[in-house]
Amino acid sequence: MTIQMGILGTGQISSALVTGFCTDDASKQKLHIYLSPRNAQKAAALAQQFPEQVTVCASNQEVLDQAKDWVILALLPRDTQRVIQELHFAPEQNILSLISDHPMHDILRWTGTKAKAIRMVPLPFAAMHIGPIAYCPADAEIRDLFAPLGQLIELPDEQALNTILTLTSLMSPFYLLIHHAAEWGKQNGMTDRAAVDYMTSFFEALSVMARQAPDNATVAELCYDTTKGGLNESAYRYITQQGGYDIWMQALEQVKQRLQK
Numbered sequence: 001m002t003i004q005m006g007i008l009g010t011g012q013i014s015s016a017l018v019t020g021f022c023t024d025d026a027s028k029q030k031l032h033i034y035l036s037p038r039n040a041q042k043a044a045a046l047a048q049q050f051p052e053q054v055t056v057c058a059s060n061q062e063v064l065d066q067a068k069d070w071v072i073l074a075l076l077p078r079d080t081q082r083v084i085q086e087l088h089f090a091p092e093q094n095i096l097s098l099i100s101d102h103p104m105h106d107i108l109r110w111t112g113t114k115a116k117a118i119r120m121v122p123l124p125f126a127a128m129h130i131g132p133i134a135y136c137p138a139d140a141e142i143r144d145l146f147a148p149l150g151q152l153i154e155l156p157d158e159q160a161l162n163t164i165l166t167l168t169s170l171m172s173p174f175y176l177l178i179h180h181a182a183e184w185g186k187q188n189g190m191t192d193r194a195a196v197d198y199m200t201s202f203f204e205a206l207s208v209m210a211r212q213a214p215d216n217a218t219v220a221e222l223c224y225d226t227t228k229g230g231l232n233e234s235a236y237r238y239i240t241q242q243g244g245y246d247i248w249m250q251a252l253e254q255v256k257q258r259l260q261k
């Protein structure tokens with residue numbers, strides 16, 4: 001039987017999930033996705049790319065009426081309460097919330113649903129079927145549905161989920177680090193393409209090595225095992241002395257505090 005999935009909010013993360021589902025052979029066979037009309041351009045592009053699997057609905061209520069199995073909430077935090085409270089959810093509707101800033105008890109108060117309630121942190125690379133997808137609580141249906149999109153990480157509760165959500169805020173700073181380093185490479189004679197290729201290949205290989213580490217102390221050894229008095233030592237000592245790592249930790253703390261409000 002086809003799984004009927006509705007998504008409220010057709011933005012960046014919904015587009016990634018729809019792409020991930022619709023480019024996986026097994027998911028394609030068993031899933032139909034109903035998208036809300038906003039963002040109209042993104043919804044139309046997805047329906048055009050995946051006409052067999054994706055239908056754009058005329059209204060948010062139509063999404064709920066079609067989504068017999070799962071409703072995914074992918075709205076911005078600031079819009080969520082208003083949009084949800086304008087709609088009628090069936091009490092037996094299963095809810096999967098991707099919304100960062102709202103705990104599940106708030107979402108359920110607004111939907112009034114009594115069925116499954118899952119919170120998840122997917123990321124844009126789910127479109128490519130790679131990377132972690134954290135969620136709670138554990139659920140066999142969700143495991144089955146999302147396994148093709150990445151590495152599922154089942155968490156015991158929302159506190160653990162918020163810790164991971166906080167860590168995911170390093171995604172943009174990481175991309176900006178690549179960008180700035182590649183710009184520096186360009187200013188020092190590299191072509192744009194060569195600088196981006198080098199930095200991404202370099203960080204990819206470093207991540208692969210760090211993933212082999214049995215624990216976090218071993219990750220630190222990867223840093224200290226570089227040449228004594230060498231180039232890497234110059235760089236990490238300078239960054240440490242300037243408080244460079246402290247700033248990254250402070251960024252995590254302020255995101256954590258935002259999620260605790």
Ligand SMILES: NC(=O)c1ccc[n+]([C@@H]2O[C@H](COP(=O)([O-])OP(=O)(O)OC[C@H]3O[C@@H](n4cnc5c(N)ncnc54)[C@H](OP(=O)(O)O)[C@@H]3O)[C@@H](O)[C@H]2O)c1
Nearest residue numbers: 009010011012013036038039074075076077098099100122
């Ligand atoms: N992006 C990520 O990597 C990521 C990862 C995990 C979780 N999340 C969470 O997912 C949620 C969405 O994030 P996003 O990055 O995908 O944001 P986004 O690209 O801004 O998507 C939000 C979408 O909601 C639409 N929308 C606005 N008002 C609406 C309404 N009344 N009815 C239906 N749709 C409406 C917007 O349409 P318009 O463009 O027309 O305004 C937009 O397409 C957020 O809560 C975020 O915390 C995001």
